[in-house]
Amino acid sequence: MKKFDVIVVGAGTGGCLAAKTIADAGLNVCLIDRKKKEEIGQKVCGDAIGKHHFDDLGIDYPVGEELERTMMGVRIHSPDRKNVFEVKGERLYGFIINRRLFGQRLLKDAIDAGATLFESSLVLEPVIQNDFVTGISAKGLKTEEKLKLFGQIVVDASGYSAVLRKKLPPEIGVQATIDISDVCVVYREIRELKEQVSQPDFCEIYLSQEWAPGGYSWFFAEGENNVNVGLGVAMSGDFPKPRNQFYKNFLSLPLFVGSSLIDAGTWYDPTRRPLDCMTGNGIVIVGDAACQVNPIHGGGMGPSMRGGASAGETILEAIEKGDASRDALWSYNIRYMHSYGAKQAGLDVFRLLLQGLGDEGLDYVMEHRLITEEDLLTASMGGDARLNITEKAVRFFRGLRKLSFLKKLRDAAALLKRVRQHYEDYPASAKGFEPWRRRAQSLIEEAERWQKQR
């Protein structure tokens, strides 16, 4: 039996930031991962991350081998690919990183700060005593040795697996399961093209429900002639396999002719609002395990790092007070909602809005600039979705017998604002949580009803 101040499960982007923040203050932190040390950071990923996350968190930009490419902006293709919105500028600068080396840097930062790494150790479940999470049980993957670790507070940063969250009893106050129709199953390939792409400094996003039902598709240049390309499909109803969609649609584009496959893989991305509550007695949930992902493009490295840093700060305060209760950890929820969660919840509605439009509606919206490049950028960064609905647009939708849909579009843009505000108004203590949760649920149900009625 080993004792720590804090146990962090998962040494991904979220877990490393949590461990470093806590270890920096001199506390005794254990970071535990099922991967071997040198494999930590290696993951099926689009490898793109916004510069603003580094600025906000005070983390050094990637350089040297860790940096594959610097990005200037995003090009968004309409479903019929006749229109491309090009958006660039400081707010959209970003990096394509070498995922393993970036992960190794974050791990080194946590270890250098004093965190103890348990590598190749599979965490099995939380230890719960008197309604508090007090530790974890694990198994050494090389040694088969059974392990029990105890801590004042435990962090679940195990990514989509959410190994602890899924095993929490209801009285802890964190929802154990999420609706899988809010999760995308994502297929990604690294390919070498015959020729370099024409605009390698832009992230290319393809909007097409036909290609990626309920999800998204991307194409990022990586290094010289390599590209990181993939698509995610929402696991809703009888959903198609993303690999089949990828080969049928994406790979039929002329630029892939003669290309060769370097790497391929599939994993999951919870593209939705964050969990309503991410704290319980003795436990905090971070990153993908807490659904801290941008619902529009599935980017989760930045949000998970924000979550990890906020969790770390809150845990330090709680330990200082000698109180590991849900109440003492509550301010983590508020910190995260204010730094990213409210934007994320608005974007969840924006996602439903885009899906509700369908490919035909979206083609029209982009062709006739019902939403401009600047407004699309603002909305996709979590701002208001301003629509520019003209008389001509009204006539077009009347012709399609979708006039009521246009009204719904306006309603959806207003709903986005209300949802974001609701998350900004996150309750100051656990006492106000239940009415807040019910209201959040009813707002999301309103958005889902709107989307289904299209």
Ligand SMILES: Cc1cc2nc3c(=O)[nH]c(=O)nc-3n(C[C@H](O)[C@H](O)[C@H](O)COP(=O)(O)OP(=O)(O)OC[C@H]3O[C@@H](n4cnc5c(N)ncnc54)[C@H](O)[C@@H]3O)c2cc1C
């Ligand atoms: C195909 C794909 C493409 C993506 N593209 C992008 C992108 O371009 N940009 C972006 O920002 N985000 C992207 N994402 C999302 C991003 O990868 C995640 O949001 C981010 O990695 C979340 O970080 P995390 O720390 O929560 O989890 P992870 O990085 O997944 O880390 C979790 C860690 O927990 C460990 N672990 C899991 N279970 C256990 C267990 N039982 N015991 C011990 N350890 C365990 C894992 O080994 C892992 O190291 C993409 C996701 C997918 C699937």
